[in-house]
Amino acid sequence: MRNILTICQKEIKSYFVSPIAYALMAIYAIVSGFFTYVAVGYFLDRSIGATAGRGGPMDVNEWVIRPVIMNVGVISLFLIPMITMRLFAEEKRSGTIELLITSPIRDYEIVVGKWLGALAMYACILALTVVNLGVLFLFGSPDWRPVATGFLGMLLQGGCLLSIGAFLSNTTKNQIMAGAMTFGVSLLMWTFDWFTGFKSDAWAKVLAYLSLTAHFEPFSKGVIDSKDVIFYVSVIVLGLFLTTRSLESLRWRA
Amino acid sequence: MIKVEGISKRYPGHTAVDNISFEVEKGQIVGFLGPNGAGKTTTMRILTCFMPPSSGTANVAGFDVLEKPLEVKRRIGYLPETPPLYPEMEVAEYLTFVGKLKGLSGDQLKKRVAEVSEKCNVADVSHKLVSKLSKGYKQRVGLAQAIIHNPDVLILDEPTSGLDPKQIHETRDLIKGLAGEHTIILSTHILPEVEQICERVVIISRGKLVATDTMESLKNRMHGSHVIGLTVETQSESGPVQEKLERVAGVSRVILKEIHDGSFSFEVESLQGRRVQADLARAVVEAGWNLTELRPVSLSLEEVFLQLTATEASA
Numbered sequence: 001m002r003n004i005l006t007i008c009q010k011e012i013k014s015y016f017v018s019p020i021a022y023a024l025m026a027i028y029a030i031v032s033g034f035f036t037y038v039a040v041g042y043f044l045d046r047s048i049g050a051t052a053g054r055g056g057p058m059d060v061n062e063w064v065i066r067p068v069i070m071n072v073g074v075i076s077l078f079l080i081p082m083i084t085m086r087l088f089a090e091e092k093r094s095g096t097i098e099l100l101i102t103s104p105i106r107d108y109e110i111v112v113g114k115w116l117g118a119l120a121m122y123a124c125i126l127a128l129t130v131v132n133l134g135v136l137f138l139f140g141s142p143d144w145r146p147v148a149t150g151f152l153g154m155l156l157q158g159g160c161l162l163s164i165g166a167f168l169s170n171t172t173k174n175q176i177m178a179g180a181m182t183f184g185v186s187l188l189m190w191t192f193d194w195f196t197g198f199k200s201d202a203w204a205k206v207l208a209y210l211s212l213t214a215h216f217e218p219f220s221k222g223v224i225d226s227k228d229v230i231f232y233v234s235v236i237v238l239g240l241f242l243t244t245r246s247l248e249s250l251r252w253r254a
Numbered sequence: 255m256i257k258v259e260g261i262s263k264r265y266p267g268h269t270a271v272d273n274i275s276f277e278v279e280k281g282q283i284v285g286f287l288g289p290n291g292a293g294k295t296t297t298m299r300i301l302t303c304f305m306p307p308s309s310g311t312a313n314v315a316g317f318d319v320l321e322k323p324l325e326v327k328r329r330i331g332y333l334p335e336t337p338p339l340y341p342e343m344e345v346a347e348y349l350t351f352v353g354k355l356k357g358l359s360g361d362q363l364k365k366r367v368a369e370v371s372e373k374c375n376v377a378d379v380s381h382k383l384v385s386k387l388s389k390g391y392k393q394r395v396g397l398a399q400a401i402i403h404n405p406d407v408l409i410l411d412e413p414t415s416g417l418d419p420k421q422i423h424e425t426r427d428l429i430k431g432l433a434g435e436h437t438i439i440l441s442t443h444i445l446p447e448v449e450q451i452c453e454r455v456v457i458i459s460r461g462k463l464v465a466t467d468t469m470e471s472l473k474n475r476m477h478g479s480h481v482i483g484l485t486v487e488t489q490s491e492s493g494p495v496q497e498k499l500e501r502v503a504g505v506s507r508v509i510l511k512e513i514h515d516g517s518f519s520f521e522v523e524s525l526q527g528r529r530v531q532a533d534l535a536r537a538v539v540e541a542g543w544n545l546t547e548l549r550p551v552s553l554s555l556e557e558v559f560l561q562l563t564a565t566e567a568s569a
Contacts, residue, residue: 006354010340017342099338099399102302103326103355251305 003109004116011117021121023080028125035071036132039064065133069150069220072129075197076158077186083121084165086180087114090175111243115166122158126151146222153219156232157212161186165238170246255280255407255437256301261310263296266413270296272461283433285440285452288560293461294441298409302332316407320541328357331405335412337396341385345376346396348384349402356403366402373429390421397428408432412441414447426451445559449555457559482524482531485547486538502537504528511537517546
């Protein structure tokens with residue numbers, strides 16, 4: 001446990017002493033700020049219509065918070081590869097991986113430590129959303145529960161993509177390669193459920209089950225379903241397991 | 255302290271290390287010598303549990319590298335060929351991080367960071383970023399991280415490569431200072447380094463063990479063919495002198511090394527097992543020249559090394 005924390009601390013520090021953390025946070029703040037602004041803009045436009053008697057009752061949660069949270073999920077597709085691409089690729093290129101592997105710590109401690117560090121970085125980025133949504137609480141009284149579950153969902157979904165990214169980063173010395181592969185896989189997992197639109201055979205069902213969007217939607221509505229939590233946790237564990245194995249295999253191949 | 259038995263490392267298509275065995279006793283400094291690509295790094299990586307051998311066993315400080323890697327790693331300090339440094343960390347921060355990885359904590363960790371910084375002369379840069387350090391400092395920080403947990407065994411992969419002469423000198427002194435407390439294996443392809451620092455040498459070439467011995471007996475072993483240094487004082491030209499020497503029975507080759515104000519220095523090689531000193535001396539004196547010097551030329555380690563590795567290659 002101590003070793004995991006040591007590695008995790010080192011990872012967090014290395015994000016924050018380099019421009020990576022600040023660049024990612026700035027990009028996220030701008031993009032998510034824009035998305036929130038647009039959602040609020042639509043909401044205001046419609047609410048003027050609603051007071052004139054057109055349309056149904058208006059709900060900030062339904063009209064602003066949910067779309068914002070779904071959009072944040074999309075932004076994370078782009079940001080997560082940039083968080084994970086360096087995790088192992090950088091250490092392999094600079095040779096510091098030799099230090100980690102020849103230290104008296106276990107492989108899974110390295111992997112979990114790095115993943116937790118990346119998750120902490122991701123959480124810092126997500127925390128900026130609090131500012132955007134906080135404004136809504138300042139001027140209105142939306143239900144806070146969907147916001148809380150939304151954050152939980154984003155963390156779980158982020159955790160999945162981060163563990164997949166960690167694995168892919170461990171397969172190459174090249175950071176760009178690691179980032180590109182992670183982006184590809186993330187995007188596919190995000191859109192797998194499109195299949196069910198025109199197909200309903202077993203394969204379509206399997207792919208739809210693997211879709212991150214399908215498992216994310218309940219969270220954005222304020223629902224914590226154990227089957228979604230189990231899905232996310234098992235993807236995280238699988239990703240970390242594969243990463244540990246590939247770290248081990250490095251020795252046999254190197 | 256270290257016992258290597260028949261280790262091999264095979265890759266598809268080539269064998270990096272082929273059935274190497276050797277032993278190192280506690281407190282010794284052993285030079286691991288071989289041309290580039292001989293398998294030095296691979297052997298060291300096997301000893302540090304970075305990679306397992308394809309066959310054979312290695313035992314470090316009483317623990318098998320395959321069965322008890324964590325115990326082995328606790329007792330080994332390793333400096334890879336490129337020091338494993340994080341450029342974005344400060345020196346003290348880096349050493350603290352490595353100390354934690356090696357299992358140190360609290361006051362002991364602080365104490366050790368201060369001690370190794372002092373010992374490796376990096377205390378004055380402890381708050382500098384690693385990326386800002388010169389190559390010599392980087393190497394010393396690398397050495398400091400290797401000894402931070404006071405390991406029984408130190409494995410140093412080319413610790414002086416890429417340094418300038420002054421830095422090389424400092425690093426060698428540092429390594430010599432570490433002997434006694436630690437058992438040290440260091441690899442190099444710079445021969446004088448081994449002559450200066452090491453008590454024993456392990457020579458490998460193309461993945462095979464060529465020789466393992468103390469420095470002294472290794473040099474003695476190579477005295478199969480004799481080279482004699484000879485200086486003659488004479489009024490005549492060098493040509494006739496050389497011809498005369500070549501005509502002495504048992505001489506295989508005469509090389510003129512130096513002409514200095516009426517005296518000529520030659521190196522005379524004799525055939526295997528022939529002792530030609532007496533005949534040479536007589537020939538010079540009979541010709542009426544002055545013999546001012548006659549001495550056996552001992553082989554430098556360089557020549558020993560070249561002979562050993564060359565023989566291996568032609569075999």
